[in-house]
C-alpha cells in the first residue's frame with residue numbers, strides 16, 4: 416500500500432506588482448515574482464553561510480540512519496512521490512510556471528514528464544545497478560573473487576539553476592536518496608518561491624515512509640550560500656548552472672578536495688541533411704528552439720541545414736515562429752511561449768541578436784524585446800539567418816528564444832561548424848539514412864546525440880546526461896549518474912578459502928631471501944608471458960627459486 420500525502424499549495428497572488436524600491440533583494444532576502452506579469456509573490460529569507468553549514472550538519476545525522484534503510488523502503492518513498500506527482504500535475508506545473516514563466520505544456524513536458532520517467536526508472540532498475548557487481552579477478556588473482564560495492568556517499572550537495580524549478584530539485588533528490596544519501600540542495604534565487612511547495616511535498620513523503628525529517632535540506636540564497644555548500648563538508652557537489660560559476664565552484668571544491676559534477680551551459684547543434692523528412696524535422700526543431708522560451712541547457716541553438724533544403728527549412732521555420740503566441744503563461748489567453756525567468760536575460764538576448772544584425776545577420780521574425788500585456792520579461796521568438804563566426808551569437812550561449820539557421824554544403828561542413836563551439840552538451844542529426852545520421856553524430860563533440868529526434872536521450876533515463884568542453888564533465892542521470900551518488904568500493908576475497916589463499920612464500924617474507932627477485936620475475940613471466948615458451952620458462956624459474964631459494968634465517 417502506498418501512503419497518500421496531502422500538501423498545501425502556495426497561492427502567492429494578490430500581492431500587487433513587484434516594486435523594485437519596496438521589494439529589494441538584500442543579502443538576507445529574496446523577493447519573488449512571476450516573470451510573466453511581474454506580480455509580487457512574497458519575500459523569502461536567504462540563508463547565510465552559518466545557516467547552510469547547520470543544514471549540512473542536520474543532513475549528515477539523517478544520512479547515518481537512511482544509509483541503512485533497505486531498497487524496499489527507498490522504493491516506497493519514490494512511489495509516494497510518484498503518486499503525489501501524478502495526481503497533482505496541474506498544481507506542480509502551475510507553481511513552476513509562476514516561478515519561471517513557462518507555459519503549462521512546457522512545464523508538463525520538462526518538469527513533470529521527465530521526473531516521472533526518472534522515478535519509474537529508479538523504481539524498476541535502480542536496485543539492480545547498485546547491487547554489488549562481480550568483476551573478473553584477472554590472471555594472477557585467479558583464486559580470488561572480485562567485486563564493486565556501491566555504498567552511499569553520505570551527504571550530496573546540489574546547486575541548481577532556475578530554469579526547471581521542480582525537475583531541478585527532484586532530479587538530484589530522487590537519485591541521491593535512492594542511493595542512500597541525504598541531500599542539501601540550493602535552489603536558485605530566481606526560482607525560490609515554488610520550492611516552498613516542493614519542499615512540503617518532500618517533507619510529507621519522508622514522513623509518510625518514516626524517513627528522517629532532516630534527510631533533505633533546501634537552501635535558499637545567493638552565491639554566499641552556494642559557496643558555503645561547496646566548502647561546508649558535503650561528500651560530493653553536483654553543480655548545474657553557468658560555465659563561469661561552474662569554474663568558481665570547482666575552485667572552491669578544491670579546498671577540501673570535494674568531488675564535483677559540473678553540468679554547465681550548452682549551445683546544441685541541430686543538423687538537417689538534405690534527405691531529412693522536413694515534416695518531422697521542422698516541428699521538432701521548433702520545440703528544440705522555443706520550448707521554455709529557449710531556456711534549456713540542452714536547447715537547440717544552432718540549426719545547420721544542408722543547402723538543398725535550406726530555403727524550405729528556413730521559410731517553414733519562420734512561418735511557424737511568426738504564429739507563436741507569447742504572453743503570461745497563466746493569463747487569460749493560451750500561449751506557446753512564456754517569459755524569460757531571470758531579470759536581465761531578455762536584454763542579454765537582445766544584445767546578442769542586435770550585435771549580429773549590426774554585423775550583417777537578418778532577422779526573419781521577432782528580434783525584439785516586448786513587454787507583453789501584463790508587463791512581463793519577454794523576448795519575441797526569433798529566427799536569425801546570415802550568422803557568421805565573427806558574431807558573438809555564434810559562440811555564446813543565448814539561453815533564449817532564438818533560432819540561428821546556418822546553411823552548409825556537406826556533412827563534413829556541418830560537423831566542422833557544429834564542433835566550432837566552446838560548448839558540447841547535446842546534439843541532434845536528421846537524415847532518412849540512419850547510418851549517415853549515426854556517422855555524423857559520432858563525429859560531434861557532444862555528450863549526447865539524438866538521431867532523428869531532439870533531446871530524447873534525456874527521456875531514456877538509463878542514459879547518462881552531461882557534456883564535454885565548456886559544458887562540463889562527469890554525468891548525472893542514468894546508471895553512471897546513480898552510481899556517481901556512491902562510493903564505488905573495490906572488494907576482493909578468496910574464492911575458495913578452504914583450498915587456496917595468499918600465503919607469502921618464505922623467500923618473500925621479510926627479510927627477503929636472495930632469490931626473491933628472480934622468483935618474482937619468474938612469476939611475472941609465468942603469468943604474463945605472451946608465449947607458452949615464456950610461461951614455461953617462468954614456471955621453471957619459480958620452481959628452481961623455490962627449491963634452491965636461500966632464505967636468510969631470522
Ligand SMILES: NC(=O)c1ccc[n+]([C@@H]2O[C@H](COP(=O)([O-])OP(=O)(O)OC[C@H]3O[C@@H](n4cnc5c(N)ncnc54)[C@H](O)[C@@H]3O)[C@@H](O)[C@H]2O)c1
Pocket residue numbers: 574575576577578601602603604636637638639640641642645655656657658660661663664678679680681711712713757812814840886
Ligand atoms: N548542463 C545542465 O544540465 C544545465 C541544466 C540547466 C541549466 N544549465 C545552465 O545554467 C545556466 C543558467 O542558470 P543560472 O543563470 O541560474 O546559472 P548560474 O550559474 O548563475 O547559477 C546557478 C546556481 O549557482 C548558484 N551560485 C551563483 N554563484 C555561486 C558561487 N560562487 N558558488 C556556488 N553557487 C553559486 C546560483 O545561486 C544558482 O543556484 C545556463 O548556462 C544553462 O545552460 C545547465
